Amino acid sequence: MSATAAGPAGGIVLKYVAGIAAVALTAALAWVLRSLIVPAVLSGLLAYICRPLVSTLERYRVPRRVAIGLLLLGFVLATLFIVARIRMIVPTEIEALEYRVHALYVLNDHYRRLMGLDATLSRGNRAYQFLHADLDPLVDRANQMLALTSQERQLFLSTRPGGADAPPDTDRLLDEDRANLQTLLQRARLERATPLAAEPPVLRPATQTAPTMTRPLSWLAQVLSTWIIAPFVFFFLLSDTGEIKRGLLSMVPNRLFEPALTVMADLDHALGNWLRGLFLECCLLGISVVVLLALIGIPLRWAIAIGIFTGATNVVPYLGSAVALAGGLAYALLAGPIHPMIPLVTHDNLAIWVVLAVAAAELLKNIYEPVVLGSAAKLHPLVIVIGATGGAILFGLVGVLLAIPAISMLKVFVASTTRQLKAYGLI
Amino acid sequence: MAWLKETSRLAGVRKLLLPAREGGQHFDTPSASLRALFGPVSRSAPVESGTDLLGFLKRVYLFEDLKHGDLARLARIVHERRYRDGEWISEQGKPGAALFVLRSGTVEITRRTGDGGEIPLATLEPPSSFDELAAVGEVARWYSARARGPVCLIALGASDLDALGEHFPIPANKILRKLARITAARLQMLVEAHCLGADDGERRS
Numbered sequence: 001m002s003a004t005a006a007g008p009a010g011g012i013v014l015k016y017v018a019g020i021a022a023v024a025l026t027a028a029l030a031w032v033l034r035s036l037i038v039p040a041v042l043s044g045l046l047a048y049i050c051r052p053l054v055s056t057l058e059r060y061r062v063p064r065r066v067a068i069g070l071l072l073l074g075f076v077l078a079t080l081f082i083v084a085r086i087r088m089i090v091p092t093e094i095e096a097l098e099y100r101v102h103a104l105y106v107l108n109d110h111y112r113r114l115m116g117l118d119a120t121l122s123r124g125n126r127a128y129q130f131l132h133a134d135l136d137p138l139v140d141r142a143n144q145m146l147a148l149t150s151q152e153r154q155l156f157l158s159t160r161p162g163g164a165d166a167p168p169d170t171d172r173l174l175d176e177d178r179a180n181l182q183t184l185l186q187r188a189r190l191e192r193a194t195p196l197a198a199e200p201p202v203l204r205p206a207t208q209t210a211p212t213m214t215r216p217l218s219w220l221a222q223v224l225s226t227w228i229i230a231p232f233v234f235f236f237l238l239s240d241t242g243e244i245k246r247g248l249l250s251m252v253p254n255r256l257f258e259p260a261l262t263v264m265a266d267l268d269h270a271l272g273n274w275l276r277g278l279f280l281e282c283c284l285l286g287i288s289v290v291v292l293l294a295l296i297g298i299p300l301r302w303a304i305a306i307g308i309f310t311g312a313t314n315v316v317p318y319l320g321s322a323v324a325l326a327g328g329l330a331y332a333l334l335a336g337p338i339h340p341m342i343p344l345v346t347h348d349n350l351a352i353w354v355v356l357a358v359a360a361a362e363l364l365k366n367i368y369e370p371v372v373l374g375s376a377a378k379l380h381p382l383v384i385v386i387g388a389t390g391g392a393i394l395f396g397l398v399g400v401l402l403a404i405p406a407i408s409m410l411k412v413f414v415a416s417t418t419r420q421l422k423a424y425g426l427i
Numbered sequence: 428m429a430w431l432k433e434t435s436r437l438a439g440v441r442k443l444l445l446p447a448r449e450g451g452q453h454f455d456t457p458s459a460s461l462r463a464l465f466g467p468v469s470r471s472a473p474v475e476s477g478t479d480l481l482g483f484l485k486r487v488y489l490f491e492d493l494k495h496g497d498l499a500r501l502a503r504i505v506h507e508r509r510y511r512d513g514e515w516i517s518e519q520g521k522p523g524a525a526l527f528v529l530r531s532g533t534v535e536i537t538r539r540t541g542d543g544g545e546i547p548l549a550t551l552e553p554p555s556s557f558d559e560l561a562a563v564g565e566v567a568r569w570y571s572a573r574a575r576g577p578v579c580l581i582a583l584g585a586s587d588l589d590a591l592g593e594h595f596p597i598p599a600n601k602i603l604r605k606l607a608r609i610t611a612a613r614l615q616m617l618v619e620a621h622c623l624g625a626d627d628g629e630r631r632s
Contacts, residue, residue, distance in 0.1 A: 052593075052594065055593075055594035055595070056594075058594075059594065059595060241500070241503045241504070242503045242504040242587075243503070246503075246504075246506055249506055250506070250507075254508060254510055254514060254516070255515070257506070257508060257525075257582070258517075258521075258522075258523065258524040258525055258584075259524075261506075261524050261525060261582075261584040261586060261587075262524045262584075262586070264586070265524075265584070265585075265586030265589075268586070268590075423521070423522050424521050424522070425521065
């Protein structure tokens with residue numbers, strides 16, 4: 001009697017233990033292989049976006065595998081094009097030095113004028129008196145970051161057309177470099193920065209790039225080993241014509257078959273709507289930012305670079321516009337020439353026009369967002385913030401990007417499952 | 428006139444739904460109604476056991492207009508479900524999300540009464556289909572379906588049909604047209620069985 005009673009109880013305990021062990025093993029595997037999750041998920045989402053395209057090609061009698069091959073080829077060409085564009089935007093070593101000289105000059109000049117500083121940089125207006133304790137360390141830090149090392153300065157001077165001893169007002173950048181040195185010395189005298197007269201500080205960009213530059217092959221191998229999975233996932237997910245869904249549903253008990261079918265359809269619908277809507281929204285926001293920044297005079301290549309980053313980061317709500325604002329303001333405050341198509345824009349008021357341009361892009365986004373996103377899962381701003389922070393803690397930047405779709409899908413899954421289970425009288 | 432035209436067009440299906448009894452006997456209304464609602468819509472040969480899925484789908488009236496390539500595509504999206512004896516396939520009052528085609532075994536269609544009893548309505552054999560309307564939208568079922576012995580069913584979800592229609596509209600339209608014909612034929616037979624009398628309807632056709 002006791003043996004028969006212990007039998008079923010023992011079986012249940014064994015089932016629970018096996019279930020917990022399976023969950024723990026899956027979680028451990030997911031944690032160990034977490035570096036593969038991001039490429040797998042991203043390529044899966046990309047495959048999802050491309051699925052209608054493959055079906056359309058298939059409808060025109062293009063074999064599915066050929067259609068996928070054509071898509072892969074298209075992606076390779078697009079990647080090469082983007083890399084070429086990025087290489088065009090990335091400045092050469094000399095150009096980077098020139099940008100830093102100019103940026104340092106503009107930063108100090110703006111700060112001096114805004115705070116009404118005198119020649120000694122120790123006395124300023126009321127705003128300075130009120131804020132200098134907080135702002136001076138920040139400006140000192142920016143000065144340290146942008147200042148050239150002695151080697152860099154020698155390289156910079158050697159490339160100047162009139163040489164290092166060219167008279168004033170013949171070479172704008174040389175004049176700015178001289179002014180920078182004066183400012184750095186002044187700040188050193190005030191003991192607010194590291195003494196710079198003898199040897200300007202070694203700058204961060206030089207020390208940061210060194211490890212990457214010295215071991216490019218190991219870095220490349222690391223990236224390749226992680227991302228090599230992406231094209232395979234893309235290919236196999238696009239090759240699937242329903243086998244994955246059928247396989248998942250075959251594991252579902254009969255009484256849950258129809259609810260599961262409906263939940264999967266709801267998830268498919270929500271994910272499809274969300275992805276297509278978001279893709280369109282990112283493209284539209286990126287294009288609006290490019291056009292508006294170009295209109296106020298920011299050179300096209302910089303406007304395109306800011307637009308691409310804006311579109312890419314718009315996956316996280318509000319981040320796209322913040323990136324557009326930061327990029328535009330950085331250019332307005334630090335960088336050089338502008339060619340405005342609007343007569344009122346000048347160097348002095350460019351920052352205001354950048355703010356207006358980004359506000360206009362955001363306004364446009366609010367107009368087309370209901371059209372492109374429709375009823376795709378909307379989340380409370382607080383959920384977005386918490387989700388993005390959690391994603392960042394677990395997976396870094398890509399975790400931020402993937403947190404929102406994951407939360408959206410979870411929301412749809414819970415809502416749909418609850419609805420179906422209620423409709424079928426299972427809860 | 429239009430009604431008569433439609434009647435003659437559906438006559439072929441109607442004959443299949445309500446085959447004349449031997450000796451020209453009249454139909455009794457309840458059984459005629461049930462035949463109209465659940466009767467087979469084609470006289471296809473019985474399905475031999477061991478037939479592959481594609482071969483089976485080719486014999487189903489609902490899919491008989493599909494070309495070989497479309498049938499292969501359909502075979503990749505339908506779900507094969509196996510039920511034990513007495514297991515419920517669908518239950519009265521619950522929403523439907525898929526139509527079922529009986530591949531092997533027997534399915535009993537029943538209806539619960541107010542006092543908790545159960546009335547058997549029909550017994551289905553391969554390759555009958557049921558719950559066709561669930562494939563075009565979520566509807567609450569007015570009857571239950573239960574397996575009699577081991578049963579194998581082919582299920583086509585409403586979402587599967589939607590997805591097929593989105594990417595391959597021609598085969599999806601063919602299936603929907605068949606569904607519409609079946610529904611129209613069943614409705615007409617039901618009306619005739621209830622209002623006109625089955626024999627009357629027979630004579631007119």
